[in-house]
Amino acid sequence: MTAPVKEVGAPAPGRPMLAGPRWRPGESLFRWLLLACLSVGIVFLIALLAYVVGEAWPRLDSRLWNNFPSIRRPENAGAQSAIFGTIWVISFTALFCLPTGIMAAIYLEEYADQERWYNRLIELNIQNLAAVPSIIYGILGLGLLARQLALGTTVLTAALTLSLLVLPVVIIASREAIRAVPQSIRHASLALGATQWQTVWRQVLPAAVPGMATGSILALSRAIGEAAPVIMLGAVTFVMFNPEGLDSSYTVLPVQIYNWISQSRTEFHHLAAAAILLLLVILLVMNAAAIWLRNRYARRW
């Protein structure tokens, strides 16, 4: 690029002149400031992980998953009932919320006429629910499911409550996956005489499965880490046994962690850190699986 307005202090030849003739201290200061903003989160993340690993180190052994919680003897305490409780609750959460969420997404994307007021209401409602505080879902679980429907504070109540909590996330992610399937596929299928459901079932859904799986895994990983609503649903007490059914009482990992944090002795503090590390590893594996799925099966149309 040949610069017609050459002046003293111009940048080296070959660099575009349009970037400005002068060195601007404000510009680079601003850039560094922005980078500092971004690094706040990253530094925080590193500090958090380093601290948790450091605190958890003395307690990272098989006691964590072989033993049950104990108030009197922290050196023998473990989180087995919480681990099994989490598996029970999350399995049923997945069973409840994934089919419902995916079906709702299919309805909104493939069937709903967006001009109708009730469809717009459903849409607005989902957007709002996605931002309702999780503790409010705890109130729903306590007031409606546990008391009025008399389900008690059981695995079933917790799984239903968490399903409703992550349902908007599943719906929003599934809708995006469905929307990414190009219209031409649907038109071709319909033109060949397929009905609307045949088109959805045989063309749209297979193409949208990877995206929906990614979104579903992320939604479930949110449910695994959620403590606030479950605290209200009877998971707080020290539970010395694994759940045996839907009507069993239970505890889950985040609530067990909260319990140990509330204890004053330092042994419980290390135990809490070890359980946090276990929880973070589970979430990391799930997130990695989601990213792998997205990259492995992502289709460019």
Add this chain to the structure above:
Amino acid sequence: MSTSAPKSVAGTPNRSLRRTRPRYGEAVIKGLLMAAALVSVATTVGIVISLIPPAVDFFRQVSISEFLTGTDWTPLFSDKKFGVLPLVAATFVITGIALLIAVPVGLGAAIYLSEYARPRVRQLLKPSLEVLAGIPTVVYGFFALAFITPQLQDILPEAWALEVRSGLAAGLVMGVMIVPTIASLTEDALSAVPHALREGAFALGSGKRTVSVRVVVPAALSGIVAACVLGISRAVGETMIVLIAAGVSTGLRFNPFMEMETMTAFIARAASGDVPVDSIEYNTIFAVGALLFLATFVMNLIAIRLVRKYREVYE
């Protein structure tokens, strides 16, 4: 296909393309799918009907003016006072501290990612924000109580008397927790600003900073405000961090160095204790819950409206 179709075509040439036979299976499927979508509406209805009866019971015994203007909050003690202001004040103070961190940091990070970062850098940095968003809040609470508070007690002058549980530690950590929410929504809004606006400003001789601050940010303002409102909504509704790191209080206080209890923390603490059903203590949970739901509901609707507005302008 049935043989009746060609016949009817011959008989009525102007026949529409609609199918000749009703397909009951298709209608059933559509009904099922719609029922699944209605579960979300049922959730909202469920929240409202689980809140209203106990809240109405509560306000039969406690006047609304006492609830909204009282400055003492001791519903779980024997001398019961039901002034919700201490909880509201604590929520305001902690949310304020969180926003002081989250709004500038989130905005800066979003501007960097959208306007400055090269694609490779963005691919590397953006997931780290997503990881931050995926960490359970109980972990944030643990970090605030066990790491941030001792650090702050070392740094701050002793005369400020930072307590072991304080609004400050909870607010700071909550601020970092909201950064991903604000950053990712703001980045969406910034990316939606058409390139022509930026090129026009560059052509007039503006530097990159001027373009970012004076052109792109104002153009995306409604989206940015929506991001901040959603951030506030998350801060107000966050429970575990404040439950673990902010403590308990009964009186009205604004000093962030002291213990304070937010609306969410009270709900969680009261509901996890042994509260007899249908007692005034039990109903208190739902009265505070109704206030919290109303507050976040209004903020969510504002945010949703604002997001729609900027989408309409540029798409």
